[in-house]
Amino acid sequence: MRHTQTAVLERGEDFSSDFATEPYEVAWAGEARFFVQRLEDTAGDVELRTQISPDGITWVDAENTPAVRLDGTMVTWPVREFGGWLRVSGTVSGLARLRIYLVCKG
Amino acid sequence: MSTSQTSATDLRRALLDADPRLSRFNPLPRILAHDDFQTGTHGWTELIGNFDGNGNLRTVDDHMRDFRPPQLSSCTFFDTGTHGALSGTYALKLATRPIAGHTAVGIRRLTMAGKGLVQLETYFTYKSEATLGQDPANNSFGGVEWDGNLHPSEAQFGALTVATDVCGDGGTRYHTVARYRNTTLDNALDRRWVYPAVPEPTPREHVQGKASLAYLADFTAPDPDDWKPFSDPMELCYNEVPTKVNWHYLRWLIDTDARKNVELQINDRVIDMRDVPVPVYEEKYESLETLLNFYFSVRTHSNVRNFLFLDSVLISVDW
Numbered sequence: 001m002r003h004t005q006t007a008v009l010e011r012g013e014d015f016s017s018d019f020a021t022e023p024y025e026v027a028w029a030g031e032a033r034f035f036v037q038r039l040e041d042t043a044g045d046v047e048l049r050t051q052i053s054p055d056g057i058t059w060v061d062a063e064n065t066p067a068v069r070l071d072g073t074m075v076t077w078p079v080r081e082f083g084g085w086l087r088v089s090g091t092v093s094g095l096a097r098l099r100i101y102l103v104c105k106g
Numbered sequence: 107m108s109t110s111q112t113s114a115t116d117l118r119r120a121l122l123d124a125d126p127r128l129s130r131f132n133p134l135p136r137i138l139a140h141d142d143f144q145t146g147t148h149g150w151t152e153l154i155g156n157f158d159g160n161g162n163l164r165t166v167d168d169h170m171r172d173f174r175p176p177q178l179s180s181c182t183f184f185d186t187g188t189h190g191a192l193s194g195t196y197a198l199k200l201a202t203r204p205i206a207g208h209t210a211v212g213i214r215r216l217t218m219a220g221k222g223l224v225q226l227e228t229y230f231t232y233k234s235e236a237t238l239g240q241d242p243a244n245n246s247f248g249g250v251e252w253d254g255n256l257h258p259s260e261a262q263f264g265a266l267t268v269a270t271d272v273c274g275d276g277g278t279r280y281h282t283v284a285r286y287r288n289t290t291l292d293n294a295l296d297r298r299w300v301y302p303a304v305p306e307p308t309p310r311e312h313v314q315g316k317a318s319l320a321y322l323a324d325f326t327a328p329d330p331d332d333w334k335p336f337s338d339p340m341e342l343c344y345n346e347v348p349t350k351v352n353w354h355y356l357r358w359l360i361d362t363d364a365r366k367n368v369e370l371q372i373n374d375r376v377i378d379m380r381d382v383p384v385p386v387y388e389e390k391y392e393s394l395e396t397l398l399n400f401y402f403s404v405r406t407h408s409n410v411r412n413f414l415f416l417d418s419v420l421i422s423v424d425w
């Protein structure tokens with residue numbers, strides 16, 4: 001049976017400026033998917049980029065995953081060939097209350 | 107002990123010794139859980155405070171809403187790549203945010219089918235995150251100067267804690283707690299094992315207006331003065347820099363019949379904990395009968411991420 005793990009990287013934080021989630025180790029996983037939810041009608045404009053890292057300290061945008069916009073109440077996208085760490089980097093104007101899930105399978 | 111009992115004991119130990127996964131442990135007669143993180147998280151999950159009837163997570167106490175999800179870590183570092191675990195590649199990692207006072211907590215939830223001795227064993231290591239930069243000031247922290255051997259990273263690690271949450275006998279609830287306080291809150295090396303002299307604040311106390319704790323409050327015991335040492339300073343094997351992993355053996359024995367600590371073993375040191383107090387909640391608790399939870403936490407006292415790595419955990423009982 002395959003291993004799976006869902007991590008709640010942000011649980012409903014208010015974001016009003018650029019941010020990045022905490023580093024999360026995913027070397028064991030063969031596939032991953034982010035889900036980002038907008039909570040409680042916060043209207044801020046949100047753009048999200050997938051970032052990867054060789055060491056959990058230095059980060060670069062994943063070259064095979066385009067940036068996504070959070071237009072409705074939830075956006076999701078798959079991630080592949082990501083190496084050992086994943087995080088989401090966000091650009092926010094206005095206020096956005098976000099819940100961010102990372103679902104991994106090995 | 108009769109000859110037949112001796113033979114049974116010897117046979118059991120021989121069977122344990124024949125299994126490389128178990129021979130590194132010294133379990134009580136019944137193994138409740140053997141968590142080898144090479145094969146998943148085995149029920150060790152993030153702790154969170156309680157939420158209301160609408161699932162509104164903004165009703166969760168501030169100091170218990172961000173304990174961070176455990177990670178399956180390959181123990182990979184910027185200088186040498188993948189270190190790996192004691193066996194295999196993966197360990198369970200608890201990681202704080204890089205904010206002084208932040209705590210990460212992994213919890214495992216069981217119940218009790220009997221009362222008596224309960225033992226938790228683990229192989230663990232603890233690390234601060236490496237700092238990469240060009241600032242000469244990074245060669246000094248908390249009174250530790252980089253001299254080629256000693257590394258300031260060691261003083262950037264705050265504390266690691268192993269604890270239980272137990273309830274029985276009609277709602278009598280208590281925690282047994284052992285914390286390795288590597289540094290004081292002002293980052294001076296302390297290296298003593300400490301215990302809290304008060305019970306942990308609960309969500310109901312907040313709802314009832316009896317307590318309101320800030321985001322970075324120490325959830326186990328918020329007042330630093332409530333933490334009392336029960337050991338002399340005990341140097342562990344941080345191994346100088348933040349990227350070398352040396353696994354330490356920990357064995358912790360409690361007695362749920364007597365509601366007491368018994369002893370704590372760290373490598374070759376055994377600390378008698380029989381006289382270490384166990385604070386009991388004054389009120390009775392509903393919804394928790396036969397509760398047997400275990401948690402590990404890691405708390406940073408610096409603006410550097412702190413990590414607690416567990417290679418594996420074994421929980422055993424004498425019932």
